[in-house]
Amino acid sequence: MRVAVIDLGTNTFHLLIAETVGKDLKILYKTNVAVKLGEGRINDNIIIPAAFERGVSCLKTFYDTILEYKIDRIRATATSAVRSAENGNDFVKAVKEATGISIETISGDEEAELIYQGVKLSGAIQELSLIMDIGGGSVEFILCDTEKLIWKKSYNIGAARLMQQFFKSDPLSDEDKQAILFHIQKQLTDLFETCEKYEPQILIGSAGAFETFAELVTRKHNQNIAIEQIKTYPFNYDDYIDIAVKLINSTHQQRVEMPGIIPLRVDMIVIATLITNYVLGRCKINRLTLSTYDLKMGVLASQI
Known part of the structure; x- marks a missing residue:
């Protein structure tokens, strides 16, 4: 078929x-x-x-x-x-x-469910995990373990939404950065309450921006890895933080010149980095892995 x-x-x-x-x-x-x-x-x-x-x-x-x-x-x-x-x-x-x-x-709930099914197919879920999918319009979070989905929610804080609302400076000013973080903090209250209760130890980033982070890290170390051909990629946490700091402090032109960032993500990757950093910090997580399988693989699984 x-x-x-x-x-x-x-x-x-x-x-x-x-x-x-x-x-x-x-x-x-x-x-x-x-x-x-x-x-x-x-x-x-x-x-x-x-x-x-x-x-x-x-x-x-x-x-x-x-x-x-x-x-x-x-x-x-x-x-x-x-x-x-x-x-x-x-x-x-x-x-x-x-x-x-x-x-x-x-719906946002259905979207989160399909993302979970896609990530599950990749084999990335090895323990109690928080899955995060950063889209342009919404961001989905799924708390799960190897057996089941425990909690899920979709939030209207996608990178395109936040960029249009808050990203007014180049490089991103402290004022714009604080406005974004304040907005995220207000939106994600129940996520942080859930993470405080369950204490997931790893964040699984579903494709998208996390593929860009992986591209930047592998190029930094001259690793010959075709990200689009692998299912998962575990980050060295210090490598991720190093890339994140560079992205947040860079100008638009500097990001244009970074090999590994596709044109669509040149500006939105800054928003994605801010959200990721904030979630890692608030949920006290210092392990990060990529699943290249996301919603579309979940949809595929639903059809077969």
């Missing part, structure tokens, strides 16, 4: 095509496009016309690819940008008319 998974993120649209033979899973094709659906007015809950058109155009291209692979089943999921936008349903209808693809707009 061949399955196509489309993940419509706030920043990036992903297409993953896989084939199942018995219990084996083979990835046949994967790609992503920086659609930037949340560009401009995500905090006003609007998909602006240019982003709307980019999204429809991208899904037309995805559909052409899907036809080539003779797929048995398609599942397309939309997350924060679509579910919070006043014209999100208009976008879903426009895509259906243009391509025949039916988009399922999932």
